[in-house]
Amino acid sequence: MLSPRRSVTPTTRRSCVSSETDVSGRSETDFEHLQATPEFARLRRALRRFVFPMTVAFLAWYLLYVLLTAYARDFVSTKVFGSVNVGFLLGWGQFVTTFGIAILYSRYADRKLDPQAEQIREEAGEHR
Amino acid sequence: MNSGLGASVPSAVAVGLVVLATVLIGAYGQRLSRTTGDFLVASRMVGPTWNAAAISGEYLSAASFLGVAALIVQFGADALWYPIGFTAGYLALLLFVAAPLRRSGAYTVPDFAQIRWGSLRLRRLATVVVLVIVWLYLVPQLHGAGLLLQYLVGVPRWVGVVGVALVVTASVVAGGMRSITFVQAFQYWLKLSAVAVPVVVMIALLRGDAFSALDTPWAAPGLGFGGGAALPEVYSVVIATFLGTMGLPHVLVRFYTNSGGGAARRTTVQVITLLVVFYFCTVLLGLISRSAGADPAGGDLVILGVPARALDGSAATAGTVLAAMIAAGAVAAFLSASSGLLVAAAGVISTDVLPGRVRDFRVAAVLGVLVPVAVALGAGGTDIVRVVGMAFGLAASTFCPLLVLGIWWRGVTVAGAAAGMLCGGGLALGAVTAGIVLGDRAGRWSWLLEQPAVISVPVAFAVMIGVSLATRRTVRPEVDAVLARLHLPGTLHHR
Numbered sequence: 001m002l003s004p005r006r007s008v009t010p011t012t013r014r015s016c017v018s019s020e021t022d023v024s025g026r027s028e029t030d031f032e033h034l035q036a037t038p039e040f041a042r043l044r045r046a047l048r049r050f051v052f053p054m055t056v057a058f059l060a061w062y063l064l065y066v067l068l069t070a071y072a073r074d075f076v077s078t079k080v081f082g083s084v085n086v087g088f089l090l091g092w093g094q095f096v097t098t099f100g101i102a103i104l105y106s107r108y109a110d111r112k113l114d115p116q117a118e119q120i121r122e123e124a125g126e127h128r
Numbered sequence: 129m130n131s132g133l134g135a136s137v138p139s140a141v142a143v144g145l146v147v148l149a150t151v152l153i154g155a156y157g158q159r160l161s162r163t164t165g166d167f168l169v170a171s172r173m174v175g176p177t178w179n180a181a182a183i184s185g186e187y188l189s190a191a192s193f194l195g196v197a198a199l200i201v202q203f204g205a206d207a208l209w210y211p212i213g214f215t216a217g218y219l220a221l222l223l224f225v226a227a228p229l230r231r232s233g234a235y236t237v238p239d240f241a242q243i244r245w246g247s248l249r250l251r252r253l254a255t256v257v258v259l260v261i262v263w264l265y266l267v268p269q270l271h272g273a274g275l276l277l278q279y280l281v282g283v284p285r286w287v288g289v290v291g292v293a294l295v296v297t298a299s300v301v302a303g304g305m306r307s308i309t310f311v312q313a314f315q316y317w318l319k320l321s322a323v324a325v326p327v328v329v330m331i332a333l334l335r336g337d338a339f340s341a342l343d344t345p346w347a348a349p350g351l352g353f354g355g356g357a358a359l360p361e362v363y364s365v366v367i368a369t370f371l372g373t374m375g376l377p378h379v380l381v382r383f384y385t386n387s388g389g390g391a392a393r394r395t396t397v398q399v400i401t402l403l404v405v406f407y408f409c410t411v412l413l414g415l416i417s418r419s420a421g422a423d424p425a426g427g428d429l430v431i432l433g434v435p436a437r438a439l440d441g442s443a444a445t446a447g448t449v450l451a452a453m454i455a456a457g458a459v460a461a462f463l464s465a466s467s468g469l470l471v472a473a474a475g476v477i478s479t480d481v482l483p484g485r486v487r488d489f490r491v492a493a494v495l496g497v498l499v500p501v502a503v504a505l506g507a508g509g510t511d512i513v514r515v516v517g518m519a520f521g522l523a524a525s526t527f528c529p530l531l532v533l534g535i536w537w538r539g540v541t542v543a544g545a546a547a548g549m550l551c552g553g554g555l556a557l558g559a560v561t562a563g564i565v566l567g568d569r570a571g572r573w574s575w576l577l578e579q580p581a582v583i584s585v586p587v588a589f590a591v592m593i594g595v596s597l598a599t600r601r602t603v604r605p606e607v608d609a610v611l612a613r614l615h616l617p618g619t620l621h622h623r
Contacts, residue, residue, distance in 0.1 A: 036608075044615060051223045058219065062212075062366065069206070069349035070359050076349050083342035087349035091208040095404045098216045102397045105223060109393055117616045 039120045046116060050108050054101055061097060065090050138448050139280050139432075142456035146318065147295055150463055153314055154299035154307045176391050180398030182309045183382045185316035186468030187214075187399070188406055189265075190272045191516040193319055193461035194428045196407065200414025201431075202424045204341075205349040206362075207414070211407035213366050215400060217373025217520075222396040225374050227389035228535045228614040235384035236476050237377060237527055244534045244610055247542045255480040257526050257553060258377045259496075261519050262473040265376075266466060266500035268515040271507050272428060273462040279429050280455055286505055293501045296466045300474060300493045305385065308467050315464035316402065322457025323409040326435060326450040330416050333443055341418035360582060361575040365517065368581035372520030375527030377472040378465075432458070470496055514578060518560050525552030525584040529592045535614055538607050544596025552588025556580050 069076050069087055076087030192214060199207035234240040238254040241247070270289045277288030300308060331338045341347060373379060386392040413431060420438035422430050432454055439447035473496035474489050482488035526549045533540045533548075563570060563577030570577050 040612065040615075047615070055220075055223060058216070062216070062370075066359065066362055066366070070362075073348060083339055083347070085205075085342075085348065087205050088208075088342075088347070091205060091212065091349065092408075094208075094212045095215060095407070098212075098219050099400050099404055102219055102222055102400045106393050106397045109227070110390065114390060121616055 043116050046112055058101060065094060136448055138452040139455040142452040143280060143459045146456045146459045150311055153311045154303050176394040176398060178313050179385055179395045180402060181313035181316045183399050184402040185312035185464045186378055188319055188461060189269060189465030190458060190461040194431055194458055196410045197414035197431045198428050200411055201418045201422050204346045209362055209365050213369025215403045216370050218396055218400050220370055221374040225531045225535060226383060226392040226396050230383055230386050230392040231389045232614050237380060238476055238480055245542050246604060250542050250546055253546055253549060255476050258476045259473060261523050262377055262469045263500050265516060265519040266469045267503045269462050269466045270500055270504035276458055289504050292462055293497050296463060296470055297493055297497045300467055300470045301490045305471050308471055312464045312468060315460040318460045319457045320406050322453045323413055326453055327409050327412045329446060329450060330438055333439055338416050339419055341415055361579055364579035364582035367585050368517060368521040368524050371528040371585060372524035374531060375523030378468040381472045381475055521581040522553060522556045524581050525556040525588045529588045533592055538611055539596050539600060539603060541596045541599045541602045543599045544592050547595040548588045548592025551591040552584050555584035555587055
């Protein structure tokens with residue numbers, strides 16, 4: 001069914017991808033040069049500094065919940081108020097932390113990452 | 129399961145109204161859809177709020193609507209694992225792929241594969257994987273819709289399967305992504321109401337009795353999922369849902385409707401909010417159902433009979449109305465998930481197999497629905513959450529490593545990407561097939577065959593990294609440009 005004649009990026013498909021989002025070698029900015037700059041390296045570091053520790057922290061907290069519910073049943077069965085026990089609160093805590101990390105990341109990206117990245121783009125634009 | 133408790137005229141009317149509303153909203157959106165861009169990505173004009181409701185609308189399939197509550201009834205607090213994983217999956221999507229992927233300019237995973245690696249063969253492999261995931265996900269939707277309508281209205285199962293397929297195909301063919309966006313956003317709010325209102329009313333009417341199940345040993349976490357195999361199975365579910373969400377084609381294709389990387393991030397945060405609210409209500413509904421004496425082995429439709437069981441005597445009318453609401457929400461869940469999946473399937477078929485014009489999108493939508501309809505008609509009894517879990521497992525074993533490594537590591541080669549996807553996907557599909565063939569003979573390993581992610585995902589990552597290192601000379605020099613592009617804001621003057 002696949003026709004070998006078809007070009008790699010058919011024009012019909014192109015029609016709804018703006019030229020700005022074109023990432024082929026012909027793009028307007030010299031990305032190869034960009035990738036090597038210290039500013040870009042700093043941006044990648046800032047991104048990694050948030051993303052990696054947060055992922056590790058979240059997974060550890062997730063794992064803690066699994067282990068507690070599996071091996072500390074007496075503890076997770078402890079009633080906190082009414083019929084609600086520790087295990088249930090820990091479970092809902094997972095939802096709350098998911099939400100919390102998402103908000104934190106979004107704010108970090110708006111405040112720290114985007115301004116840095118736009119600055120890089122602007123400077124790259126001037127170089128041309 | 130087919131106790132006939134929910135079979136009532138109000139429920140049938142409610143279901144009819146949902147279908148009618150879906151068709152009408154779809155028809156309204158159709159007037160706005162003209163170009164290929166409208167059909168595939170809604171012209172990238174969807175704001176984060178609408179988009180988030182639409183993403184949640186299609187993501188919350190019947191597996192979430194009926195299945196999670198049914199699992200709570202069956203397993204108690206342990207079943208929290210599913211909604212936690214379903215929600216946390218968006219966190220992984222947000223942290224690792226949302227913004228860079230949107231900036232790539234691609235709008236399907238095959239597009240991304242081509243932009244990142246410049247390989248037509250890798251693109252085609254990705255296309256095949258998209259179709260398999262979509263079909264694996266569509267089958268339980270159609271199958272479940274057939275069971276639901278059989279239960280509610282008493283028609284044979286195939287009528288429901290074909291009926292839902294027809295409504296969904298018609299709306300996708302008519303309006304594409306743009307009108308489906310409106311439909312799905314509406315369906316999110318409908319589904320939330322269909323859970324939240326019954327929960328609030330039942331708590332008010334039942335008072336303290338609503339949560340009496342919490343006092344039984346059943347509610348203690350750690351006892352569910354069948355004892356011995358509990359822990360590894362939980363890990364597998366966690367891995368599949370946490371990492372699989374980012375590889376689901378119908379979720380990804382929605383992200384391309386964002387106007388930029390920042391909008392993609394804002395959308396994700398809102399999706400997580402909407403999901404948490406929804407699952408909170410669903411879990412409560414499961415608890416109330418258990419307290420009301422719902423049968424733990426009752427299957428996915430057990431929730432539908434709960435209002436009638438919980439509220440009798442003077443509140444019987446309320447029970448009937450609430451049952452109708454839940455039925456309406458369930459139909460909305462089948463419709464929204466199926467239409468999102470079909471848009472994703474039609475998107476890749478029309479651009480990868482056909483020339484990609486509007487007419488091709490329509491043809492592709494029809495082609496895309498035929499296979500799952502055929503399979504759903506032939507399928508026996510299935511458990512919606514578990515079959516949907518297979519689609520998550522496959523996505524986690526193929527597209528998750530492809531996207532995460534492709535975005536974050538320049539060293540991934542074409543050979544590495546292909547080998548990783550083939551091994552991970554092969555293991556995931558092979559395990560599921562073996563599980564079906566072996567049936568009960570799988571014994572104590574049946575959980576692994578049902579939930580192979582705990583093995584297939586690490587293998588996929590390892591093979592992708594290993595083969596890439598072995599073929600590292602084939603890394604293209606252009607990859608630096610592509611990566612820089614992914615990690616910088618899409619357009620300077622966009623906001």
